[in-house]
Amino acid sequence: xxxxxxxxxxxxxxxxxxxxxxxxxxxxxxxxxxxxxxxxxxxxxxxxxxxxxxxxxxxxxxxxxxxxxxxxxxxxxxxxxxxxxxxxxxxxxxxxxxxxxxxxxxxxxxxxxxxxxxxxxxxxxxxxxxxxxxxxxxxxxxxxxxxxxxxxxxxxxxxxxxxxxxxxxxxxxxxxxxxxxxxxxxxxxxxxxxxxxxxxxxxxxxxxxxxxxxxxxxxxxxxxxxxxxxxxxxxxxxxxxxxxxxxxxxxxxxxxxxxxxxxxxxxxxxxxxxxxxxxxxxxxxxxxxxxxxxxxxxxxxxxxxxxxxxxxxxxxxxxxxxxxxxxxxxxxxxxxxxxxxxxxxxxx
Numbered sequence: 001x002x003x004x005x006x007x008x009x010x011x012x013x014x015x016x017x018x019x020x021x022x023x024x025x026x027x028x029x030x031x032x033x034x035x036x037x038x039x040x041x042x043x044x045x046x047x048x049x050x051x052x053x054x055x056x057x058x059x060x061x062x063x064x065x066x067x068x069x070x071x072x073x074x075x076x077x078x079x080x081x082x083x084x085x086x087x088x089x090x091x092x093x094x095x096x097x098x099x100x101x102x103x104x105x106x107x108x109x110x111x112x113x114x115x116x117x118x119x120x121x122x123x124x125x126x127x128x129x130x131x132x133x134x135x136x137x138x139x140x141x142x143x144x145x146x147x148x149x150x151x152x153x154x155x156x157x158x159x160x161x162x163x164x165x166x167x168x169x170x171x172x173x174x175x176x177x178x179x180x181x182x183x184x185x186x187x188x189x190x191x192x193x194x195x196x197x198x199x200x201x202x203x204x205x206x207x208x209x210x211x212x213x214x215x216x217x218x219x220x221x222x223x224x225x226x227x228x229x230x231x232x233x234x235x236x237x238x239x240x241x242x243x244x245x246x247x248x249x250x251x252x253x254x255x256x257x258x259x260x261x262x263x264x265x266x267x268x269x270x271x272x273x274x275x276x277x278x279x280x281x282x283x284x285x286x287x288x289x290x291x292x293x294x295x296x297x298x299x300x301x302x303x304x305x306x307x308x309x310x311x312x313x314x315x316x317x318x319x320x321x322x323x324x325x326x327x328x329x330x331x332x333x334x335x336x337x338x339x340x341x342x343x344x345x346x347x348x
Contacts, residue, residue: 038155202232
């Protein structure tokens with residue numbers, strides 16, 4: 001006996017299912033963050049592990065080398081962050097004094113123009129927490145994610161250890177010619193290519209910005225360059241998050257004019273590479289519109305916290321390739337979220 005549902009009933013059932021899944025993901029966000037981050041790192045490391053196996057390395061030796069590289073990179077990054085944070089903390093008293101001087105000179109200028117009272121009322125009405133809720137949530141979430149580093153590493157260890165067996169198992173379960181297997185391969189390829197290209201362009205942008213800051217004499221230029229590489233993985237708003245600290249330091253150290261020049265140079269460098277160079281390699285490969293990437297950033301950050309900002313594009317690619325592209329009834333949704341006129345498919 002077959003049961004058919006009306007379009008409205010089917011829509012309500014799908015909506016209810018999505019709500020249940022979203023509620024479950026929010027309830028187990030910490031564990032899911034660890035799993036997704038470990039899976040993302042495993043996907044990026046799998047080609048290196050496979051390359052070592054092809055060169056005659058045993059499974060244990062290749063796994064040990066990959067894990068050693070991950071641990072080394074992690075130790076270097078944590079050490080760099082710790083040393084940088086200590087250096088910034090030592091400079092805070094100087095910045096506090098300069099902030100007071102800047103505030104005094106600003107009020108004197110406003111008094112000269114007769115605008116001090118209106119400006120005070122405007123400043124008192126500003127709630128910084130409401131202006132930067134995303135930034136504060138991102139910073140808290142990143143610190144929370146560091147607390148799960150052991151869980152992430154354990155998951156990563158078992159994923160990499162089992163990685164060589166996964167393709168064979170999928171072929172046995174799904175079949176050699178299964179469209180699901182082809183979609184899985186496309187998903188892995190898309191995520192790997194996106195992350196590699198994002199890293200390359202992030203390093204290029206950060207290197208140019210670091211050189212500019214060194215020429216301008218900005219404090220902690222190298223540290224802000226590393227921050228720019230990290231925030232580059234956050235689509236759309238990562239540039240702003242990476243721009244705020246060096247601009248604030250430059251404002252306190254060099255004054256408003258130099259800070260404005262830094263903002264202009266930062267923006268020009270980022271826009272030239274992100275809008276003219278990177279789209280030739282990244283934009284069409286994703287097959288997802290910039291608007292929907294921004295919406296997905298908000299959605300995954302709401303579901304998973306700050307780690308969702310880093311995982312927004314990979315998770316969106318998973319939903320599009322593995323779920324939406326596989327459903328004939330979702331062609332309209334795929335057309336809405338796709339790049340260009342909606343007919344462009346995700347490339348292999």
